[in-house]
Amino acid sequence: MLRYATIALAVLTACSPAFAATGRVTTSFDAGWRFLKADAKGAEQPGFKDASWRALSVPHDWSIEGPYDQANPTGRGGGYLPAGVGWYRKQFTLPQDEAGRRVRVEFDGVMANSEVWVNGHLLGKRPYGYASFTYDLTPYLKFGKGQLNVIAVRADNSVQPASRYYTGAGIYRHVRLVSTAPVHFGEEGVYVTTPQAGAANASVRIAADIRNDSRAAGDYSVVTTVYDPEGKAVSTIESQQHVEPGKSATATQTGDVASPARWSIDQPKLYKAVTVIRNGDTVLDEQVNNFGIREAKFEADTGFWLNGVNLKIKGACIHHDAGALGAAVPLAIWEYRFQRLKEAGVNALRTSHNPVAPEVLDLADRMGFLVMDETFDTWTAAKQHGEQGYNRFWSDWWATDTRSMVIRDRNHPSIILYSVGNEIHDDLDSPEGFKKYKQQQDLIHQLDPGRPVTMALFRPANSKVYLNGFADMMDIVGQNYREDELVAAHKAHPQWKVIGTENAHLLPAWLAMRDNPFMAGQFIWIGFDYLGEADWPAISFDKGLFDRIGNWHPRGMQRQSWWSEKPMVHVLRHADNGGAGALVADWTPNDIDGYDDARLEVYSNADEVELFLNGQSLGTKAKPADDSPRQWKTTFARGVLRAVARNHGQVVATEELRTAGAPAKIELSSTKPALAPTFDDAAYVTARVVDADGVTVPQAITPITFTVGGKGVLAAVDNGSFTSHEPYLTNRCVAANGLCAAVVKAAAAGGKITIQASGTGLAAGSLTLDTIAK
Numbered sequence: 049m050l051r052y053a054t055i056a057l058a059v060l061t062a063c064s065p066a067f068a069a070t071g072r073v074t075t076s077f078d079a080g081w082r083f084l085k086a087d088a089k090g091a092e093q094p095g096f097k098d099a100s101w102r103a104l105s106v107p108h109d110w111s112i113e114g115p116y117d118q119a120n121p122t123g124r125g126g127g128y129l130p131a132g133v134g135w136y137r138k139q140f141t142l143p144q145d146e147a148g149r150r151v152r153v154e155f156d157g158v159m160a161n162s163e164v165w166v167n168g169h170l171l172g173k174r175p176y177g178y179a180s181f182t183y184d185l186t187p188y189l190k191f192g193k194g195q196l197n198v199i200a201v202r203a204d205n206s207v208q209p210a211s212r213y214y215t216g217a218g219i220y221r222h223v224r225l226v227s228t229a230p231v232h233f234g235e236e237g238v239y240v241t242t243p244q245a246g247a248a249n250a251s252v253r254i255a256a257d258i259r260n261d262s263r264a265a266g267d268y269s270v271v272t273t274v275y276d277p278e279g280k281a282v283s284t285i286e287s288q289q290h291v292e293p294g295k296s297a298t299a300t301q302t303g304d305v306a307s308p309a310r311w312s313i314d315q316p317k318l319y320k321a322v323t324v325i326r327n328g329d330t331v332l333d334e335q336v337n338n339f340g341i342r343e344a345k346f347e348a349d350t351g352f353w354l355n356g357v358n359l360k361i362k363g364a365c366i367h368h369d370a371g372a373l374g375a376a377v378p379l380a381i382w383e384y385r386f387q388r389l390k391e392a393g394v395n396a397l398r399t400s401h402n403p404v405a406p407e408v409l410d411l412a413d414r415m416g417f418l419v420m421d422e423t424f425d426t427w428t429a430a431k432q433h434g435e436q437g438y439n440r441f442w443s444d445w446w447a448t449d450t451r452s453m454v455i456r457d458r459n460h461p462s463i464i465l466y467s468v469g470n471e472i473h474d475d476l477d478s479p480e481g482f483k484k485y486k487q488q489q490d491l492i493h494q495l496d497p498g499r500p501v502t503m504a505l506f507r508p509a510n511s512k513v514y515l516n517g518f519a520d521m522m523d524i525v526g527q528n529y530r531e532d533e534l535v536a537a538h539k540a541h542p543q544w545k546v547i548g549t550e551n552a553h554l555l556p557a558w559l560a561m562r563d564n565p566f567m568a569g570q571f572i573w574i575g576f577d578y579l580g581e582a583d584w585p586a587i588s589f590d591k592g593l594f595d596r597i598g599n600w601h602p603r604g605m606q607r608q609s610w611w612s613e614k615p616m617v618h619v620l621r622h623a624d625n626g627g628a629g630a631l632v633a634d635w636t637p638n639d640i641d642g643y644d645d646a647r648l649e650v651y652s653n654a655d656e657v658e659l660f661l662n663g664q665s666l667g668t669k670a671k672p673a674d675d676s677p678r679q680w681k682t683t684f685a686r687g688v689l690r691a692v693a694r695n696h697g698q699v700v701a702t703e704e705l706r707t708a709g710a711p712a713k714i715e716l717s718s719t720k721p722a723l724a725p726t727f728d729d730a731a732y733v734t735a736r737v738v739d740a741d742g743v744t745v746p747q748a749i750t751p752i753t754f755t756v757g758g759k760g761v762l763a764a765v766d767n768g769s770f771t772s773h774e775p776y777l778t779n780r781c782v783a784a785n786g787l788c789a790a791v792v793k794a795a796a797a798g799g800k801i802t803i804q805a806s807g808t809g810l811a812a813g814s815l816t817l818d819t820i821a822k
Contacts, residue, residue: 070229071331077153077223078727079105080138087133087202092165094198098137107727109159110134111205111217112374112764116773118584121208125433126215127580127587131208134218136201140225144192150228150261151189153199154182156221156405159375161204167197175441177205177215178368178402179449180456182226212425212434213367213589214579216375221405222727229332231268231325234259234296238272238323238335240459241498245343245355250308252283252341254301256323260291269326270299277309277317310355311340311461313395316416318461338413340461346500346524346545351568352464354418360561361418361464361569362611363396364389364593365550367578368404371588371596372766372776373791374579379407379728381791384598384719386415389575392593392604393611398549398571401425401470401504403453407728412462420502420549420571421457422467423450427484429473433581450491458496466492466499467549471506471528476513486521502526504549509533519544524568531560531570538566553591553603555676558610562675572607577770588770595768597732597789598719602631609651610675615700617652617693619659627681634746635689635705646684649677654693654700662687709739711748714805714813722818723760723794723801730763734789735781735805735813748786750807754779756792759819760801763791783807794819 082101090096111122111129120128142151155162160177163170167190171183190197205217236257244251254272267290274283282305289299309317318338325332345353352361370377370385389397396418399408402425412419424446425431426439438445450468457463468488475481489501500523508514508527514537519525526549527534538546548570551557561567577592588596593604605618623629623638627647637643650657650669658668659680669678686707693701715738720731737748756762756779765781767774767788774782781788792803797819806812 072232072333072335073227075225075227077138077225078107080140081106081108081219082137083108083110083218084135085110085132086135088135091135091137092163092170092200092202093168094196096137096200101135101137105727106136106219106223107221107376108218109216109220109374109376111215112372112376113777114775116587122211122580123209123433124583125209125212125580127582128584129214129579131205131210131217133202133204133206136203136219138199139196140199141193141196142189142191146227147191148230150184150186150230150232152182152184152186152226154180154224154226155219156180156223158201158203158219158221159205159216160210163202165200175445176438176449179452180221180403180406181452207436209433209435210437211580212431212437213581214369214375216369220375222407230262231258231260231266231291231327232333233257233323233325233335236298236455238321238337238459240321240337240339242339242341243498245308245310245341247310247355248307250305250310250341252303252305252321254285254299254303254321254323256299256301256325256335257296258289258291258299258325259296260293263293265290265292266327268332270301270323271326272301272303272321272323274303274305275320275322276305277319282306305341308341311342311413312355312357313359313416313418316340316414316461318413337459338410339459340413342461344464346547346568348543348545348566350565359395361396361547361571362394363398363418363420363569363571364392364394364575365398365400365571365573366404366575367400368402369579371577371579371768372764377405378730378793379411380720380730381732382408382411383415384732385576385594386411386417388594388598390415391612392608393613394572394575394593396420396569396571397575398422398467400550400571400574403457406456409457409460409462413460417462418464419460419462420465420467421453421463422470422504423453423488424468425470427469427472427474429475431471431473446488447491450488451495454492454495458499463499465524465547466496466501467503467526468492468501469503470550471504473506476511476518477516482518482521485518489521489523500524500545502547502549504528508537514541529557531557535560535564535567538564542566553607555674559674562610577768582770585771585773587773590770597734597766597768599768599785599787600633602633605633606651606677609653609677612653615654615693615695617650617654617657617691617701617703619689619691619703619705620649620651622647622649632746633705634708634744635687636708636743636746637684638747640686640707644684646682648680648682648689650680650691651677652691652693652701655695656693658692658694660688660690660692661685706741706743708743708745709741711737711745711750711810712740713738713811714752714807715742716803716805716813716815718792718815718817720817722820723792724820724822725759725794725796726822730791730793731817732789733792733803733815734787735783736787737783737807737810738786744786746786748783750810751780751782752788752805752807754781754790755804755806756790757802757804759794759796759799760803760817761793761795763793765790792817797821
């Protein structure tokens with residue numbers, strides 16, 4: 049029987065978190081929710097009857113369930129997927145010994161305009177769907193056996209169009225329940241910085257926000273132990289802090305680390321700071337924070353430096369959806385995507401145009417990506433196709449949402465730069481425009497003094513920001529596109545530090561960075577295709593380095609030839625006879641009998657490339673000085689087209705394209721060999737339609753049916769096509785360019801996951817994955 053992850057992983061009974069009398073206890077609050085895709089009067093009340101509602105676990109994005117419809121009010125921006133109101137309810141119990149402690153709920157993101165109640169009491173509202181937020185439940189909770197508590201969440205994105213790109217809908221990120229003693233770490237948590245990060249010695253500074261919610265003043269011991277990347281304690285710092293009742297105080301500590309293992313993109317070494325509040329021998333609260341010791345800076349004349357090394361920021365913008373999974377994305381999918389970006393030579397990410405899930409930044413830390421952390425796509429001025437978006441709330445909420453992001457994110461070593469806006473349409477040639485930017489920059493400097501601030505400027509020549517003093521306020525001058533304009537601006541203002549915040553795939557854009565030492569880097573639009581920002585019948589933006597399921601676009605192959613340090617070569621041909629048509633990476637023309645004039649492009653970072661057709665050399669070409677592609681013309685012949693790349697006469701990379709025959713069978717491959725039964729683990733299982741010799745048949749548009757058994761569940765299917773309107777939560781997918789993919793998850797450990805893919809007239813493909821413990 050076909051099972052889907054949203055159902056198979058649901059917990060239907062009341063949640064009973066395990067707590068302790070002392071210290072901090074964090075419990076996942078993802079399981080055991082009831083959901084209704086409609087508005088429901090009175091659903092915030094504890095006695096409301098929700099037995100008929102759907103049982104599921106979060107993270108959950110209900111909009112991705114579809115269907116696609118040109119009439120949906122999300123329109124072009126939201127990819128023509130549904131909008132509306134969704135309700136979530138969950139019952140839970142708390143033991144009697146939790147009475148007197150502080151209990152709060154933490155949401156990593158609810159899309160959008162969320163309202164949260166516990167036991168009928170409204171805790172608050174949060175318009176910005178990308179914001180992480182927390183509520184104190186303590187005053188309204190019931191404790192003891194049989195005492196049910198009910199939390200209710202209403203998410204409303206019915207006012208549309210609310211975004212220029214797909215947002216998702218519902219509780220689409222993780223939720224936690226946190227219990228602490230009355231004396232605990234406050235809103236600002238533990239802030240870890242490394243004011244000195246030299247190769248011989250580093251200093252570590254801890255600023256711990258301590259909140260006293262008890263009825264008496266107290267003197268508390270604050271102890272921080274720093275562990276190196278191998279888990280060895282290398283520094284212990286202890287201080288005393290007095291805190292009045294109902295007040296907060298900051299405990300500041302400093303320590304040293306000799307010969308630190310510094311964080312870098314090649315060696316992303318992470319330290320751990322464990323900070324504990326004690327009252328005598330009693331542990332009141334504890335926070336564990338990973339951090340990196342590194343020195344990052346921007347220079348006006350030489351760009352970006354990391355640990356004394358001058359390097360180019362080779363960035364890609366990312367959106368928060370993952371195609372068929374919508375906005376509720378398992379971390380393993382992000383890991384796969386980041387691995388692909390690494391292959392392309394990308395070393396930096398821009399969180400366009402909003403805060404991402406916190407675990408995505410954890411992953412960037414571990415994998416060695418630099419990050420530009422961005423707050424908003426709009427201020428007060430609306431944007432086309434998103435007229436009913438955050439611009440309605442910015443004036444009242446920008447400070448709260450900026451504060452939430454910076455406090456949450458500031459311990460991440462991957463973050464080197466904050467951005468407070470993307471192509472903002474507010475008038476920046478006015479005192480009010482100056483004020484809006486300066487307020488945001490000042491707030492970030494207050495919360496995280498060690499990092500610079502920028503914004504992605506939109507048509508600076510039109511807005512006059514290069515002439516009116518606006519750009520002079522910016523720590524780093526960031527501009528979208530028009531690379532020559534930014535180069536000219538720096539030459540006119542050599543004291544400016546500059547970066548391309550959003551850039552095209554074209555060769556001149558790359559050369560503007562390559563040939564100008566002062567250009568710190570650029571962020572390509574975009575790393576992966578994403579949902580929305582598309583004109584019907586298209587439903588997704590298709591200008592990524594990779595498509596939605598991780599397959600190369602030709603532009604990604606070209607970018608790899610410019611950015612990757614690993615030798616590589618890719619061969620592409622123009623799809624139509626004589627050089628017209630899009631570039632494709634196959635040797636199987638649609639009109640194979642009428643195709644004779646093949647125009648080829650080869651992307652490679654090697655010194656020279658030699659091309660062979662059926663063993664006969666078509667010549668050798670050296671790498672052009674301007675990094676343009678190497679081009680060949682030849683008469684098409686069925687068989688094997690082979691590229692051989694050489695450095696100093698030695699073969700360093702090869703690639704073959706083979707002419708495909710008739711479709712014969714399906715072959716399966718997986719991005720992971722084993723899966724754990726958690727939301728955050730998942731694999732793409734790709735089905736390829738191949739001929740008898742295993743060559744992919746690019747013209748195959750065969751419907752493929754997936755069957756997942758054993759300990760597995762099928763979460764979604766996707767073919768990466770930007771015009772496909774097929775549903776994702778099904779077991780059938782029409783192949784595009786000869787392939788499609790299933791997202792597979794584990795329902796339980798202790799067994800195998802079996803996957804089979806079948807299609808009419810094709811030998812079925814099968815694959816087995818292992819399951820592992822959480």
